[in-house]
Amino acid sequence: MNSFFEGLGKKVSQTGQDAMKKTKELAEMTKINSQIAEEEKKLNKLYMKLGQLYYQMHKNNPELVYTDICQGIGGCLQTIDRYEVMLNELKGIKRCEKCKTEMPISSTFCQTCGSKLNDERETIVSTICPECGMENGGHATTCIKCGKLL
Numbered sequence: 119m120n121s122f123f124e125g126l127g128k129k130v131s132q133t134g135q136d137a138m139k140k141t142k143e144l145a146e147m148t149k150i151n152s153q154i155a156e157e158e159k160k161l162n163k164l165y166m167k168l169g170q171l172y173y174q175m176h177k178n179n180p181e182l183v184y185t186d187i188c189q190g191i192g193g194c195l196q197t198i199d200r201y202e203v204m205l206n207e208l209k210g211i212k213r214c215e216k217c218k219t220e221m222p223i224s225s226t227f228c229q230t231c232g233s234k235l236n237d238e239r240e241t242i243v244s245t246i247c248p249e250c251g252m253e254n255g256g257h258a259t260t261c262i263k264c265g266k267l268l
Contacts, residue, residue: 173188173191189263189265190263206223212235216228216233217230245268248268250266
């Protein structure tokens with residue numbers, strides 16, 4: 119009977135050690151997975167910076183393979199600008215194009231840098247492409263989506 123309890127004790131001890139080993143392995147795997155995820159976040163930020171840099175450098179003349187993407191980005195930026203103007207108008211403010219200071223919509227000159235302020239509402243005007251239906255800036259001469267003359 120004594121050997122039965124010794125064997126049982128050894129099994130319980132071995133099982134505990136195995137469980138502890140598995141727990142340590144699991145903790146190590148979790149730590150490594152977390153490190154991988156952190157590196158992937160850094161990588162995605164670098165890819166984004168690279169894309170932004172490429173766009174800034176080549177937005178007016180991208181390589182053919184990037185043309186649609188650059189046009190899409192340009193369209194999104196124009197749309198965001200229009201929404202910001204509409205939001206500012208609802209708030210009763212406008213922004214100086216030079217220094218970005220907010221001031222009352224009735225202002226003619228910037229209270230910070232003295233620049234003459236444009237009427238932002240003029241920038242809301244847009245031209246719809248008759249070919250593809252894309253909304254383009256009011257002064258656009260070529261559609262940002264399909265490239266057709268407006």
